[in-house]
Amino acid sequence: MRGVLRAEPVWVETFTGLRMDRFVKLVKVVRERGGNGPGGGRPWCLPLADRVLLVAVYYRTNLTMRQLAPLFGVSPATVCRGIQRLRPLLAIEPATRPTDAVDRSWIVDGTLIPVRDRKTGASLRTYRFSANVQVIIDADTKLVIAAARPVPGNTADAKAWRDSGLAAVCEDVPVLADGAYINTGLVVPHRKRPGRALLPGEEEDNAEHRKVRARVEHAFARMKHYKILRDCRQRGHGLHHAVQAVAHLHNFALAA
Incomplete structure (x- = not known):
């Protein structure tokens, strides 16, 4: 044949x-x-x-x-x-600390990936079993720096980040995140507090923060061109291997 x-x-x-x-x-x-x-x-x-x-x-x-x-x-x-x-x-190469860490900025966010394996995912409000994968990208190049092992999709992003071990990769590198990562040591937007509106400078900071942080969503969109990340039928470590391989392919494509 x-x-x-x-x-x-x-x-x-x-x-x-x-x-x-x-x-x-x-x-x-x-x-x-x-x-x-x-x-x-x-x-x-x-x-x-x-x-x-x-x-x-x-x-x-x-x-x-x-x-x-x-x-x-x-x-x-x-x-x-x-x-x-x-x-x-x-799999993607293990991340190394950049020599110009102070001048660089990374972005972290979690993405939900539908899975069939009940041990890997968890049921969400959408009635789909999904896994939460934490991914770090470089804000300038949009290359994937590292991706954590999947956790059940109902895990909060802050907890998934703390348990991922990725913090060690980001030592001395400023890492941007959204408001779900409060109290994690990451750079998050200014919060509105009861009875106090955001100051003019804080609103401008948040607008710039959103503009930069959107790049991680662009990276997720590119990675999900690989349909394995839209409905993973693999069991056990299959999803983890798929994410690492897709991240590697994503980096090769951007570096071309």
Whole structure:
């Protein structure tokens, strides 16, 4: 059975959003992380580049294993093994503290991702099971700095932030957040208090704060072009791996 999709420019650009040269660099990263395995075992049906494309197509379209199999000319079991093998290798690189931390600013916010796994998500007012994922982006470049492990969607953003461990990544870097992160040490908007309106300078600060913080919503919109983040059927650590891989692809696309 011959598949339709191959790691060619037309398919790579369609399903990954990357130019071919950036995709080649992504494949190189996966290979260096052990994408071809230790060797000596049964060879894969597809070359590494095609398997990286397969995972990208899965995340981009959210097709089932049976739907993906004929597109690549392999069995559903091979598709499943390929995804299970490569998904942790596509994760975003661990963040490092920038040398010009004082002059930089980051933005953090949580996004809700619908999930099928009842252990990962929680029921919300919309009657959908969702997970809350905390994501940090760079305010200037809109690159994803780090993404936390998912927590149930009914977890408040402030608690999700405190439990995420991301605060250690942001040491000495100003981090902007919305009003849900009050008392977390982040830069949040000025609050109206009973009987006291905002001062003129505070209103201007809030307007500028909103303008900058909107960039994290733009990043979420780009990341959710990958439909896996609109309805994740993966169980266990599947959503975490998907978020990390999509963040990596997002960064590669912006850096192109």
